[in-house]
Amino acid sequence: MSQEIMEFLKPRMGARFRMWLNICAHCGLCANTCHYYTANDNDPKMIPSYKVRFLKEILRKKGKVDKDYLQRVYDTVYYECNMCRRCTLYCPFAIDIALMISLLRALLFSQGIAPEGLVKAIENYKEFGNQMAVTDEDWVETVKWCEEEMAEELEGLKIPIDKKGAKMLYTVNAREPMFYPQDMMEVAKIFHVAGEDYTYCSKPGWDDTNLSMFCGDLKTSRMIVENTFKRADELEVEQVAITE
Amino acid sequence: MDFFSFVEGPLLWLAFLIFIIGSLIRAAMFLSVSTKKDKIIYQHFSWKYVFATLVRWILPLNKDLAKNPVFSILGYIFHICLIIVPIWYASHITLWEESRFEWSWSSIPDEMADWMTLIFLAIVIFFLLRRIFSADIRLISTFSDYLLLIVTALPFLTGYFLTHGTLDSIGFLGDNMQLLHMLSAELMLILIPFTKLSHYILFFFSRGASGVEFGRRGYSI
Numbered sequence: 114m115s116q117e118i119m120e121f122l123k124p125r126m127g128a129r130f131r132m133w134l135n136i137c138a139h140c141g142l143c144a145n146t147c148h149y150y151t152a153n154d155n156d157p158k159m160i161p162s163y164k165v166r167f168l169k170e171i172l173r174k175k176g177k178v179d180k181d182y183l184q185r186v187y188d189t190v191y192y193e194c195n196m197c198r199r200c201t202l203y204c205p206f207a208i209d210i211a212l213m214i215s216l217l218r219a220l221l222f223s224q225g226i227a228p229e230g231l232v233k234a235i236e237n238y239k240e241f242g243n244q245m246a247v248t249d250e251d252w253v254e255t256v257k258w259c260e261e262e263m264a265e266e267l268e269g270l271k272i273p274i275d276k277k278g279a280k281m282l283y284t285v286n287a288r289e290p291m292f293y294p295q296d297m298m299e300v301a302k303i304f305h306v307a308g309e310d311y312t313y314c315s316k317p318g319w320d321d322t323n324l325s326m327f328c329g330d331l332k333t334s335r336m337i338v339e340n341t342f343k344r345a346d347e348l349e350v351e352q353v354a355i356t357e
Numbered sequence: 358m359d360f361f362s363f364v365e366g367p368l369l370w371l372a373f374l375i376f377i378i379g380s381l382i383r384a385a386m387f388l389s390v391s392t393k394k395d396k397i398i399y400q401h402f403s404w405k406y407v408f409a410t411l412v413r414w415i416l417p418l419n420k421d422l423a424k425n426p427v428f429s430i431l432g433y434i435f436h437i438c439l440i441i442v443p444i445w446y447a448s449h450i451t452l453w454e455e456s457r458f459e460w461s462w463s464s465i466p467d468e469m470a471d472w473m474t475l476i477f478l479a480i481v482i483f484f485l486l487r488r489i490f491s492a493d494i495r496l497i498s499t500f501s502d503y504l505l506l507i508v509t510a511l512p513f514l515t516g517y518f519l520t521h522g523t524l525d526s527i528g529f530l531g532d533n534m535q536l537l538h539m540l541s542a543e544l545m546l547i548l549i550p551f552t553k554l555s556h557y558i559l560f561f562f563s564r565g566a567s568g569v570e571f572g573r574r575g576y577s578i
Contacts, residue, residue, distance in 0.1 A: 128391035129398075129566055136556040136563065139497045140432075142425055157496040166497075202577055203421055205414060205432070206560055207567035 114224070118176030121223045125216060126172070133208040134169045137162055143200035143210070149193050161200035161210040164189050168213050171220075187226050190217045196327075219329025227328045234324040238333050242317020242340055243287040244324055253315050255290040259297045263305075270305045272297075276312035281352040282345050283311045284321035289356065300356070311354070318344035321355040364539050372543035379550025380558050387562050398566045406572030407565040413578065414564055420577065431480050438477035442513070443542075446470045448520070467520075474517050481510040505552055511541035 143161040144150055150159035157163065167186045171178055196211035204210075221227060234244040241247060247255075253274060260272040273279060283304075289296045304311055313319055318340035325333035345353050358366070391398060413419045421429040443449060447464035454461045465473075485506055488498045515538035518524050525531040549555060556563075568578045 124394075127394035128387045129395050129563070131390070132387055132559050132563055136553050136559050138553055138556060139494070139499065139502050140428070141491070141494045141497060142421055142428065144493050146424065155493070157493045160493060160497055163497045198576070201567060201571070203424055205419075205421065206556060206563045207410065207414075207571070207578075208563065209567055209570075 115174075115176035115178070117224065118171065118178070118220065121220055122172065122176070122216075125219070129209070130168070130213060130216065133206070133213065134165075134172070136206055137208055138206075140205070143204055146200045146203040147194075148197070148199070159193055161194070162208075164194055165210055165213045165217075168217055183221060183224060183226055186217055187221055190214050190221070191228060215329045217329075218327070219331070222328040222330055231324055231328050235328065235330055235333055238320075238325060238337055242337075243320035244322050245287040245291045245320075247287055247290055247320075249316060252290055252319065255294060256297070256313055259294055259301060263298050263301050267302060267305055270301060272301050273312040275315050275348060277347075278349050279312035280310040280350065281312075281354045282341070282348055282350040283313055283354050283356075284319050284341060285313075285356045286322050287320040288322075296356070312348060312350065314344040314348060316340075316344060318342075361536055364536055364543070368543055369539065372546040376546040376549050380555065383550055383555050384558055384562070387559065391562075391566070395566065398569055401569055401573050403569055403572060406568045406578060409572065410564050410568030410578040411561065431483065434476060435480045435484075438473040438480075439509070441465065442470050442473050442477070442516075446516075471517070471520075474513050477513050478510060478517070481506060481513075501552060505548065505554060508541070508545050508548060509554070512538060512545060515541055 139162060141160065141162070144157075144159075145155070147159055147161050150156060150161075153159050167189065171186075194211070194214045196214050198209065198211045200210050201207055218227075237244050237246040243252075256272055256274055260270065263272075264270045283300070285297060303309075320337070321341065323334055323337050325331075325337065341353060417429065417433055419429075442465075445462075445465045447467055447470070450462060450464050453459075485503070488494050488503060488506070515534060518530075519534045519538050522531075524534065530537070545554075549557065571578045
């Protein structure tokens with residue numbers, strides 16, 4: 114395992130990571146900027162600078178750590194930091210703790226350690242292009258159904274799909290067609306009344322969530338974003354808008 | 358050559374060379390590795406954000422002043438004393454004038470150097486006590502954090518003893534204070550490139566790199 118860990122880390126240890134691990138003065142200014150710290154009665158274990166000690170330790174041990182150790186890393190990087198970057202705003206050296214936490218999450222993911230829900234979502238992204246495993250047909254059907262429902266309320270309401278040259282491409286959270294189509298209907302109503310020139314796209318790229326980012330799975334992350342950009346290019350829109 | 362001549366001659370040269378060349382290597386290493394592995398900095402590079410973030414954090418114009426005023430202000434005073442006293446202390450300048458370089462510049466009054474040294478040492482003691490007694494800081498402190506704080510303080514402490522003859526009555530210390538003063542300063546210079554003290558130069562790269570990204574995203578820098 115140690116070899117795999119080092120093989121994963123080495124190419125990813127950029128100049129910034131090395132510098133940050135080196136210059137952190139352990140001054141503690143990041144402590145009270147962290148909401149995990151303040152919400153846990155100022156628990157010293159929640160100090161951002163302390164949480165990234167794992168990265169330094171793993172490098173020092175040349176990746177020779179056991180499963181138990183990685184489990185402890187997991188508990189910290191998933192449940193004691195949500196990578197909000199607030200500590201960086203107060204760090205005199207602007208050390209990006211969140212980026213190092215993200216690297217640790219990516220390392221764990223490479224070793225098969227990640228929250229189940231996220232792993233499932235990543236599989237869905239890869240297969241269907243969205244986190245909820247909605248097929249292209251189901252997606253288009255849902256949009257059309259929303260249109261029919263709303264047209265009863267507002268006459269002449271249309272929900273454009275793949276409208277070339279529209280001003281903006283509107284994207285949703287994949288949970289909306291799955292569980293909350295009423296959200297899409299409300300939006301359709303607003304767009305209709307406002308006379309907004311928008312369109313959905315029928316092919317992958319319409320889901321604007323990017324859960325793979327939370328595992329540090331940058332490859333899938335990139336694929337998701339690229340899908341949306343591809344659709345935007347094809348449809349020649351000026352803007353991409355994302356759901357609330 | 359006796360030990361004293363060695364310390365005031367070759368060892369001083371060595372210390373300065375390690376300090377200067379070591380620092381340059383640290384900077385060069387950051388630049389060469391970052392151009393390959395941290396391309397995002399250069400893809401979005403903007404002098405505007407780099408300049409803005411450096412000015413805000415070199416001068417006390419940043420968020421920490423409101424969040425942690427005591428520690429921030431002491432931090433600034435600590436660094437001001439640390440930089441000004443060794444460079445502008447009159448006796449040090451005299452040594453530069455007598456050296457082969459014959460460099461000379463104006464000095465600060467001796468009394469001011471005295472006060473700055475005492476203030477500096479007081480802040481060091483505060484930092485040390487904070488590391489020992491604050492549960493937060495104790496947890497994140499490593500051996501080198503304690504060591505480097507003491508290494509940084511020693512040249513000032515020995516310098517004060519030397520100029521005031523405080524410990525002259527104590528045999529060995531009284532006879533060798535100048536030696537100890539030079540040795541401690543040389544130790545600090547040598548350690549700078551290899552430890553967190555290298556932040557004196559990497560500060561600019563770290564702030565710059567994060568400033569570029571945070572500025573572009575509209576965060577406070």
